Amino acid sequence: MPLYLAPSIFPTILTIFPVPGEEKQPHSMMLPTPYLTLGMVTPPGPRALWPVDLKLTHLDWNPEATLIHFQGQYLTICELDYNILQGEIQNVPKAQARVDIGEFCLVEDVTSARWYRGRVQNQKKDLYDVFLIDHGNVLSVDEAHISSCTNDLFILPPKIVCGFLSSVLLLPDCCHSVVEQYFSNLIGRHVTGYIQALLPHKVLLLEAPDINNDLVRHGFGKHVDTDTFLLLVEMLTEAPLKQNIEPAPDLLIEKQRGQEFNLKPTSLKGYEEILSFCRPKLKCGSHATVHVTHVQNPNHFWIRTEKRNEEFEEMMKKLSEHFSNVKLEEDIIESPEPGMLCCAVYEEDMHYYRGVVVDLLEHGAEVLFIDFGNIGKVPHNLIKKIPEEFADKSAFALCCSLVNVVPNDEFWTISASDSYRRLLSNKELQVHVMAKRKTKFDVDLYLVEGGSVTSQSLSDLLIATNQAQYGKNISQNNQPLQNTEKCENWAEETNVPKVQTEKSKEPVCLKALNIKPGSEFAVFCPLIHTPSDFWCQRLDNVPALEALLVKLQDHYSTKSVPLDPEALSCAVKAPNTSQWCRGIITERRNGQANVSLADFGSSIQVSEESLQGLLPEFCVLEGQAFRCSLYNVIEPPALGWTSEASEFLKTFVEDSGSSLKCKVISQLNVRNRWLCNVVHLNNTESDQSVSNLLLERSLARVVTTTLSPTVFPESFVFSSYDLNVGSEEPVHVTHVSSHFEVLCQLDKNSSILEEIDAKICEISKVEQADSEAVVDKLCLAKYLDGKWYRGIAYPAQSPSHLCVTFVDYGNTMIAEKKHVIFIPRDSTDLLYTPMQALKFTLAWVPQDLVFADVKEWLDAAVLNKLVRAVIEAKGEDGSFKVELFDGEVSINEKLKELIHSLTPKPKMSVTFKTKGKKARQIDNGRYKCKAKSSPTSNPQNKTNKNKANTNSQMNRAGAVKSPQMKKKQNRVTSAVDTNG
Structure with missing residues (x-):
């Protein structure tokens, strides 16, 4: 068996001969481009369909080739016959001979020293490309490795048949990699098809209805009527088509006969369908000059091509003229629904733009502006019906994701997203489309500086500078459209295939150390x-x-x-x-x-x-x-x-x-x-x-x-405030993370907190500054009590919310974006005053057992109270292992007792012998015995016992009283936090 190379897509059906100047190496292997002769054609006549059953061995396609190439085997093949034939081929005498293109011969694979049946497909200088008719690949050899042979060796028909799938065309902008994966899943399957016509050298035009229907259903392609398809083949190949009115002959051994037809459609309809495939599109592998219209993060941003910008400006001019004559109460959509096209006002400039409704609000709706990519809340009376002339145009903004880039953490930080936004703002860019999903393109972006494209992509730049890491980002959960089916008329989409795809092997990525302030x-x-x-x-x-x-x-x-x-x-x-x-x-x-x-x-x-x-x-x-x-x-x-x-x-x-x-x-x-x-x-x-x-x-x-x-x-400042092992400090517990971890403020820092509060009051009264003057990620957020506090903001699943951790208190909450402002660069007091919340881990308290009752007890005992902390050890992450005291009562000891009381007890048993009696086992605590775990116990008794112990323990715990102290007001508590 000759050595096979991994399948590669042949560039185009028209590339029958090697590209000028391209030299093939002797004995190299390639997948074949079926040899097509050029010839004149004759007028059409009637035709018959020839049904065949094949096992597919190869499928490939690329956008330039247009047609889908296949190879297969007939199901009636007898492997034994071919094995015997292969042995005979090795033993027959070989005679070096000069052969012409299209002739049969024997060819030697130098790597294995074995001979195979073949047909000469191409010749350039002293090299011959020989198609192995029983294996489906091509050997490139010189004349010394070609032999003539008798016709007896070709009585057995070729094992491999090849040709093109008929009556279907793939969409030029469908995702090449996904289509290739779909085709690979078909290899080895049996398919029933109908031969529409023959090209020279037994190249088939095969209509496979099941495959055609799948390609259309998955959004990869569209049906084409037979006459139109045969016209397309004639235009692409300039080869004679053979159609037969007789029953199907033995295609493998029958000599070519019958009429050759020149197929012409009766109207221009089919020809126009073909031309529709040639309109300019942003397709996989293409490059285009673009500008970014909206950025959410590197995995979710929107672009507009330079090529369509003039068309966009012209449309906006007409749209503005139209709505200048529409009164406020006119053309209102009475009952908007998600997925509905509309024109809506953008609140920043009060102009109308095309949009699609993505969510309903009490007095309006959230609208995605399809020519920009951003989402805005629009009052009901400012959501208008879209005129038909503007509804026909596809969206000018294309949703994109940087290829192979994922955040360092679970989500993109505000800092990383805003840095990316600044990097793209008002810049001319070149986009390279790598893949296409249902509503999103996976792309690489390159900056254009001084008219030339930079060599480093933005994906590489983010990874190299540790702002992101390598990873496949084909699956994203934060899609803006929940009802994409209703939006098919405004977005050029390619449906995601339903076949299971195997993950490709990713390049390895070296990660950086995860280091945080306090370490x-x-x-x-x-x-x-x-x-x-x-x-x-x-x-x-x-x-x-x-x-x-x-x-x-x-x-x-x-x-x-x-x-x-x-x-x-x-x-x-x-x-x-x-x-x-x-x-x-x-x-x-x-x-x-x-x-x-x-x-x-x-x-x-x-x-x-x-x-x-x-x-x-x-x-x-x-x-x-x-x-x-x-x-x-x-x-x-x-x-x-x-x-x-x-x-x-x-x-x-x-x-x-x-x-x-x-x-x-x-x-x-x-x-x-x-x-x-x-x-x-x-x-x-x-x-x-x-x-x-x-x-x-x-x-x-x-x-x-x-x-x-x-x-x-990138962070607030960390300080341990000179806490050392053995130190004792009065602290205020501001947040309880778990039954063994709390966040605390040092009582001695009360004046610092007051200064922070005063500075925050000044800043929060001022409108958020220009984006260039604010600090990313570090923010002020409004809490439930209506007051503002320092925090670190992270993206939330909802595009209109942020996740905020309050650095002076320790708890986390989800806040609306309008309740978050970023700290101006000149607010040095807020930026450089160290974080006030310190993480304390309670020493000796078991961490492996979790009981809701224990955390509830700890909340009631210490939250918002002044307690005494004794430092037992320092953690490597900036935390401290402590023992907390309420007066003279150790909180740690109380927690240990409570956990012990709630922990299931082992069952006690004793085995003893009595005179003349068999060994007996008694479950009774009166006997000295060893404890052993029992796989079965009485759930009812255990529940009642635990409940009694819990009540008893909590009653005793209630005796823990806090000393008289100045009660802190306006604390950020954990009433609705996301940590506890």
Whole structure:
């Protein structure tokens, strides 16, 4: 059996001969393009359909080819006959011969040294492309590997038949990858079809009704009447079509006979159908110049093509003229329904735009503006009937998703979405359509600067800068239209196939360490530029990294791994050390690649050819290097960091060794450096801070709270407020997360909270500033009590809501967007005052058992009360393990008792022998015995007992009283939070 290559789509039915200048290599393999001779045709006559049953062995198509190519086998094939024939072919004497195109011959596959029956399909210079008639693929060989043979070897008909599916055309803009997957699912299936006509060399035009109906039902294609289809084949191939009025002959062995027909339709209707497939569309694989009209996040944004912009402007002009003559009470849609087309007023400019109703409100509706992509709430009397002339045009805005990009967390942050929005705002872009779904295109975007397209796609840019990660994003839940069937008349859509698709193999992706403010751990610094730009590794991960690097050297020193074109993660040999490292490709240009070494922080430039693919086993460990800057120090404004300051930092790091500890205070988004962790670096042995030492030596100065225009806060500031093991602090419990975790404010920070409240009052009275003047993600949100509080905003499932975590109280709630304002950049007091809510984990309280009664008791005992916290230990994530006291009563001990009382008790039993009696088992606590778990127990008794114990325990717990204290007002409680 000759070696098979993976199927590839042949470029077009017209590409019968090799492209000029393209040389084929000897003995190479390819899928065949059926050989079609050119010839004149004669007038039409009657025709008959020939029914056949086939087993499909291959199907393929591409937009340029138009026709769907198939290969198959007749079900009556006897495998034994072909096995015997194959043995005879190997044994017959071979005679080198010169053969012409279309002639049968024997051909040798050099790799296996076996001979096969074939037909010469093409010749270029000394190379022949020979179609293997029993296997369906093509060998490219020179004359020395071709032999003539007797006709006896061709008495047995060809095992493979090939041709084109008839009476169906695929839509040019349907998703190529999904269609290919659908076709692959048909391989091996039996299909009944009807041969409409024959092309030269037994190439069939086969109508397969079941396949045709599936293609139409899935939205991949449309039916075409036979006359129109045969006209199309004639136009594409210029080949004679043979149709027979006799019963079906043995197509495999019968010599060609019958009339050749020139098919002409009786009207232009069919011809117009063909031309309709040629109208310009945004289809898979195409490129177009676009502008973005609306951005929700990188997986949900809208574009308009430059090509249709003039048409859009003309339509808007007419739409404006129309509604300038419509009175307020005229043309109102009385009973709007989701999915209904309309024209609606956009509140920002009070102009009418085309839209579709997506949801009903009490006094109006939510409308998706289909030429822009945004959703607005519109009063009932401003939703008008759409004139027919405007309803016929398809939507000008196309919904898109960046291909292979997903958020680092479960959802896109406000910061990432707004950064992406700013990146696209008022920019000319080039879009490359990768795939198409029902209402969304998966695309790659490229910035157009100075008339030329940049080399790095926005997908690559987001991944390389750790604002996103690689992942297949074909399935998204946040679709704006809940009733897409009613919107088919305004959106060009391709239905999603109902066949199950197998996930393709994704390029491996190297993830970054997940580091949050408050984290504290020992580090090693592999790279130091200045005190405001250096890289750290977690010391506890260094052994695992060293072991991985050893395996990396062993593998790539002896083997090579091809780099996936879509991959950003790679293996690269560092020029200065000649050692193999893990890298992230940040830019490709002119055959060169800029690569950031994921475990060391340095960047190198190498040729693209030297990059290797990174195997999945080398991606289990996250990239170990993370960028840092010292907290409380900046470079002097005029001279910048001196070499003395940088050398001092390097010396401090070397001298500290394993005693070097890093504490993450906050995170900044620095232009051209991206995410940067603001840290303290301390020597735990000498108890010295490098920041303080730099200040003492006048090598640095204390940072001002004025933000550089290139810096955007990604988080609020974390502070532990000098809490240490053994410290005792009065605290106010502001939120109960679970029966073992609470959020607290320090009583000593009451004045800080008052200052925050006063500043918030000033800001909340002012309208939200321009989008360039606000800080992403960090916000003020209105709580149920009508007051505003500091928070971190995250996208919610609803596009009109946000999820907000209140950083000074600890609870989370869903807020309407109109109740969230972002903090202006000049509000340094709000941005740089540390978060007031500290996470306390209750020491010794079991965490593996969960009882609702226990959390309810803890809520009643401590929420919004002043208690005393004794610090038992520090957590690596910035939390503290504590024991809480209400007066002299330990809350932790009460919780342990309550959990113990609610925990099912083991059943007690004893076995003993009496004289002359068999062993007896008695369930009685009077005997000394061992406890054992029983698989069965009385649920009723256990329930009653637990209930009694719970009531008794809660009655005792009720004796815990809080001391007299100043009750805090306007606290953000957990009445409707989403955590508890």
